[in-house]
Amino acid sequence: MEVTARAPGKIILSGEHAVVHGSTAVVASIDLYTFVSLRLSTSENDCTLRLLLKDVGLELSWDVGKIKAALPESDGFDSSTPTTCTREFSEAISALVAEQNIPEAKIGPAGISAFLWLYTSIRGFEPATVVVKSELPLGSGLGSSAALSVALAAALLASLSPGSLDSSKQGWLDFEDDKLDLLNRWAFEGEKILHGKPSGIDNTVSTYGSIIEFKSGNLTMIKSNLPLKMLITNTKVERNTKALVAGVSERTLRHPEAMASVFRAMDSISTEFSMLIQSPATDELAITENEKKIAELMEMNQGLLQCLGVSHAVIETVLRTTLKYKLTSKLTGAGAGGCVLTLLPSLLSGTLVDKVIAELESCGFQCLIAGIGGKGAQVSFISTS
Numbered sequence: 291m292e293v294t295a296r297a298p299g300k301i302i303l304s305g306e307h308a309v310v311h312g313s314t315a316v317v318a319s320i321d322l323y324t325f326v327s328l329r330l331s332t333s334e335n336d337c338t339l340r341l342l343l344k345d346v347g348l349e350l351s352w353d354v355g356k357i358k359a360a361l362p363e364s365d366g367f368d369s370s371t372p373t374t375c376t377r378e379f380s381e382a383i384s385a386l387v388a389e390q391n392i393p394e395a396k397i398g399p400a401g402i403s404a405f406l407w408l409y410t411s412i413r414g415f416e417p418a419t420v421v422v423k424s425e426l427p428l429g430s431g432l433g434s435s436a437a438l439s440v441a442l443a444a445a446l447l448a449s450l451s452p453g454s455l456d457s458s459k460q461g462w463l464d465f466e467d468d469k470l471d472l473l474n475r476w477a478f479e480g481e482k483i484l485h486g487k488p489s490g491i492d493n494t495v496s497t498y499g500s501i502i503e504f505k506s507g508n509l510t511m512i513k514s515n516l517p518l519k520m521l522i523t524n525t526k527v528e529r530n531t532k533a534l535v536a537g538v539s540e541r542t543l544r545h546p547e548a549m550a551s552v553f554r555a556m557d558s559i560s561t562e563f564s565m566l567i568q569s570p571a572t573d574e575l576a577i578t579e580n581e582k583k584i585a586e587l588m589e590m591n592q593g594l595l596q597c598l599g600v601s602h603a604v605i606e607t608v609l610r611t612t613l614k615y616k617l618t619s620k621l622t623g624a625g626a627g628g629c630v631l632t633l634l635p636s637l638l639s640g641t642l643v644d645k646v647i648a649e650l651e652s653c654g655f656q657c658l659i660a661g662i663g664g665k666g667a668q669v670s671f672i673s674t675s
């Protein structure tokens with residue numbers, strides 16, 4: 291039997307970075323997914339754990355006996371209790387990753403470390419083949435790290451207890467509500483390896499889907515009464531979330547009072563953003579008024595992200611370009627490159643949207659409009675017998 295899980299990426303509509311420091315943020319899942327397929331080995335002579343990372347063209351493999359010998363002694367694994375990768379395990383896992391001699395240009399090693407931690411913690415030392423493939427651009431602010439952790443944990447947990455899902459059914463199956471919390475907590479452990487100090491917002495929206503107001507680990511699912519159409523522009527400037535999150539924490543240590551004020555302002559912006567998108571807007575006039583306020587909040591949010599030191603010249607180029615068309619933009623995710631969101635008001639003509647996209651793409655950027663607020667993690671079973 292093979293199990294495939296899929297987990298969506300996300301756009302942070304308001305409050306990135308500040309959310310790591312306890313402020314409110316608003317996030318939506320997008321209809322671009324990371325897929326993880328898991329096939330346990332059926333051959334007695336096979337002792338290999340294989341990891342195929344299709345997006346970066348890497349095929350890695352380890353002897354499961356060697357993995358067991360390399361990791362510190364432990365009381366055994368317990369898939370029902372998500373545990374944090376300790377420094378001792380992290381060092382042993384880094385050594386297992388290093389021995390694969392991965393070309394640095396291909397990928398940051400943290401994703402592979404997160405894989406080894408989640409795999410060995412949930413499934414132990416069983417030989418298997420795991421294939422990862424994503425529709426998301428990696429390291430661009432659309433949450434590929436969380437989608438990887440969620441899809442991986444989902445495939446592993448589903449393979450352990452397929453009975454809790456109706457595996458005779460075709461197509462994508464939802465997890466039961468009580469399993470979602472376990473899945474989310476495991477994915478958070480993966481995201482810790484990838485982000486250093488994650489807020490948990492990305493793994494939460496990738497697990498549950500929808501639009502979520504998030505603060506200090508608590509989520510509230512919300513329903514938008516606005517169309518909230520966002521143009522996503524990928525600047526293709528690569529950056530690393532872990533380094534950017536650490537940079538904001540260092541700035542916070544240097545200027546605690548000033549940064550606390552910025553985080554408070556971000557909290558107010560996100561709270562108002564959430565309230566505005568939920569407020570009943572029955573006619574065109576009310577929708578337009580609320581969209582204007584949303585645009586203003588996005589502009590303020592972007593200004594504060596600049597205060598945190600996470601904007602970038604290329605992001606400013608996108609802001610200037612969209613402003614020529616009287617459109618408002620903000621970076622999304624960790625910033626310093628990656629993706630930028632532009633609000634497309636509901637009355638905006640299709641011709642104008644085409645024009646702004648053409649101009650952005652002439653700068654070498656890539657534009658897309660994703661569906662937002664859809665389903666979270668799901669699994670599918672394929673019988674290989």
Ligand SMILES: Nc1ncnc2c1ncn2[C@@H]1O[C@H](COP(=O)(O)OP(=O)(O)O)[C@@H](O)[C@H]1O
Binds near residue numbers: 423424436438484
């Ligand atoms: N499909 C994938 N294949 C391999 N590694 C991945 C994949 N998706 C995510 N990763 C890991 O996540 C990292 C990017 O995460 P991050 O810097 O948090 O950016 P984002 O989450 O915005 O995409 C990559 O460098 C890699 O380690």
Ligand SMILES: C[C@@](O)(CCOP(=O)(O)O)CC(=O)O
Binds near residue numbers: 430432489531
């Ligand atoms: C900057 C942050 O708020 C979001 C990072 O998102 P991404 O990895 O850039 O997709 C970090 C976090 O919340 O864990």
Ligand SMILES: [Mg+2]
Binds near residue numbers: 433435484
């Ligand atoms: Mg990430």
